Amino acid sequence: MTDHAFAPDADETAHRNRIIDGLLDLAAFLEANPALPVPRFNWTLSIPSGVSVNRTTDLRQRAEIDRIAELLGVPVWDETADGGHYITRRHFGPVTYEAVHIPARRMAQHRAADSYHSNITASFEGEAA
Numbered sequence: 221m222t223d224h225a226f227a228p229d230a231d232e233t234a235h236r237n238r239i240i241d242g243l244l245d246l247a248a249f250l251e252a253n254p255a256l257p258v259p260r261f262n263w264t265l266s267i268p269s270g271v272s273v274n275r276t277t278d279l280r281q282r283a284e285i286d287r288i289a290e291l292l293g294v295p296v297w298d299e300t301a302d303g304g305h306y307i308t309r310r311h312f313g314p315v316t317y318e319a320v321h322i323p324a325r326r327m328a329q330h331r332a333a334d335s336y337h338s339n340i341t342a343s344f345e346g347e348a349a
Contacts, residue, residue: 272324
């Protein structure tokens, strides 16, 4: 087995740099404007692995979550046996870096359940807007 190092291309590197710059700008802005509210609880930077369409993409996306978990130095939570997701996350105080894989089977279940949403409406008669 050959060990392949992850090497982002120039577009990925430029995008990554823009994200880092944006986060630094946000931090500086919040520090300079203490009257500006921030969420009381946590902020999450969520990295979706993509939408699985079959077992092959499931395996590839799980491998990406495993790779990210290793880089973060944290475990993976495998909730797929119960119809859940494959997740890794690391907390930096109230800020969380999270990578999530949604298996093809779970997406199919979600789409089936969501297919009825246009047929259901809630009635709020007598309530003030």
